[in-house]
């Protein structure tokens with residue numbers, strides 16, 4: 126499915142220990158480390174987000190958040206979107222949305238193939254699906270989608 130980020134900021138709120146600024150290299154430019162992989166990268170504050178970045182009230186109120194996260198009106202945005210690390214580029218919080226035929230959404234599958242649903246029928250179908258599909262295969266998402274559609278769900 127095509128993933129559209131809603132810019133809610135939830136995924137970045139507790140990444141302050143994992144995405145660390147090591148030093149300021151130049152104005153609005155920082156030497157950083159993605160701690161989980163030990164990857165060094167240079168972060169540059171996007172030109173159109175420098176005023177947002179200057180405002181320290183959000184990081185002071187949310188010390189565990191990624192240091193580059195800032196509110197922008199109703200959204201919470203990454204102020205280094207253009208130079209964010211590869212892990213952030215690849216991240217998708219939702220890979221499948223599952224609904225009944227009449228359209229009511231009853232579950233979501235997150236990027237690590239975890240199902241979030243209270244619906245017992247869907248949970249049972251999902252358990253079957255993950256047993257039937259090799260999750261490491263490149264087309265695992267498509268296979269899971271087909272499996273659930275054959276069970277009568279709408280998947281997008």
Ligand code: SF4
Nearest residue numbers: 130131133134136218
């Ligand atoms: S990837 Fe998902 S959790 Fe993260 S900001 Fe976008 S919609 Fe929110």
Ligand code: SF4
Nearest residue numbers: 137191194203209213
């Ligand atoms: S660099 Fe951007 S996308 Fe990555 S954790 Fe920080 S705010 Fe989120």
